[in-house]
Amino acid sequence: MNTYFSYSDDWLNEHNAHHTAREISHQPQIWENVWTQLNAKKDVWQDFLKPLLADPELEIILTGAGSSAFAGVTLAPWLREHTGLNARAYGSTEIVANPLQYFSPKKKTLVVSYARSGNSPESVAAVKLADQLIENCYHLFITCNPNSALTKYATGSNKICELVMPEGTHDLSFAMTSSISSMMLATILVMGVNNFEESQQNVKTFADICRSKLNDWQEITKSLAKQPFERIVYVGSSCFTGIAQEAALKVLELTAGKIATRFDSILGLRHGPKFMIDNKTLVVCFLSGEAYTRQYDYDLFNEISHDHIAKCVIALSGKTDSNENILSLDTSLDDIWLIFPYLLFAQMVAFEKSLSVGLTPDNPCPTGEVNRVVKGVNIYPFSKQ
Structure with missing residues (x-):
């Protein structure tokens, strides 16, 4: 019998939580599978991307809906810094709703579309609008569903490259977990690393860290979830701002809005959003390994801790730290690889909090007002006035 987070299959099925627990737990193996699959198909994506990325005038738009949008928010600043690519992130x-505020019709553009199902109305519409409005447009589809509307759209086009993530990433749960992390990893590997072959070691390192933390963090996240907090605030700098956004959404989704959430950058929180913090709030800080940035991270962590207002203040750190409220990974990995254990922790918190408030993580909204794949969106034809 399988167990996930020390829960048996029978218990998880009884609480409608099996898909979510399994999809969070299997991520370390999924990440290694992502590297292996990309390695097997590298001639395809390298032949497509290499000439595009070599063009200094290329504009890159990372896009998706919901969690898929936050993948772009996480990765775009890092790609600009570490590769020099002109990458921007906009939600589909x-x-x-207003494509010409985001597209540059005269500029050669690569649109990177993230999609779990590949069937969300906005995801498909954004791609079609890009082709309608941009004179020289290319697409990289990073998806989890080999039978999606985006896959059908890509058929026969030499301006579209589709990377379908490994089996198991097309999450059956309501919330995106292994889907979003695998699509982010694929982007880093095909657009952000100097040596693809050498990146395998980094993937193995953070995957192994996460395997160990699945056990270590289970009791911690369960204990946190049992505390009577009614709000969670996630904060982080640079690529961790996007992870904070995704972390906040996970809790909001899996608790069906019973827990209020907020995300912000480390320096942004003081500019008003700090009012969100009261004596029923959990604050989680994602600490950077970069020495310059970490100074700001520590300042805010210490400030909120010393305010003695929040119910609980914790932080995650790659580097070893003696503070008992900082969960250290004891690794020298660069920040871009730390997004995966940080995201894993946030997913585990959301899972446990969903259970603690009496909901079913696989479908926290059985009445159907909010759906796994968005419904009820009308897409209208666009014509420039």
Whole structure:
């Protein structure tokens, strides 16, 4: 019999939590599978991307809806710094409503679309609008469903490259977990590393860390979830701001809004959003390994801790730290690899909090007002006035 987070299959099935627990737990293996699959198909994506990324005038738009949008928010600043690529992140939900505020019709553009199902109305519409409005447009589809509307759209086009993530990433649970992490990893590997072959060691390192933390963090996250907090605030700098955004959404989704959430950058929190923190709030800080940035992270962590207002203040750190409220990974990995254990922790917190408030993680909204794949969106034809 399988167990996930020390829960048996029978218990998880009884509480409608099996898919979520399994999809969070199997991520370390999924990440290694992502590298292996990309390695097997590297001639395809390298032949497509290499000439595009070599063009200094290329504009890159990372897009998706919901969690898929936050993948772009996480990765775009890092890609700009570490590769020099002109990458920006916009939600497909933003693009569809007013595409010319985000597209540059005269600029050669690569649109990177993230999608779990590949069937969300905004995801498909954003791609079609890009082709309608941008004179020289290319697409990289990073998806988890080999039978999606985006897959059908890509058929026969030499301006579209699709990377379908390994089996098991098309999450059956309500919330995106292994899907979002695998799509982010794929982006880093095909667009952000100098040596693809050498990146395998980094993937193995953070995957192994996460395997060990699945056990170590289970009691911690369960204990946190049992505390009577009604709000969670996630904060982080640079690529961790996007992870904070995704972490906040996970709790909001899996508790069906019973727990209020907020995300912000480390320096942004003081500019008003700090009012969110009261004596029923859990604050989680994602600490950077970069010495310069970490100074700001520590300042805010110490400030909130010393305010003695929040119910609980904790932080996650790659580097070893003696503070008992900082969960250290004891690794020298760069920040871009730390997004995966940080995300894993946030997913585990959301899972346990969903159970603690009496909900079913696989479907926290059985009445159907909010759906796994968005419904009820009308897509209208666009014509420039």
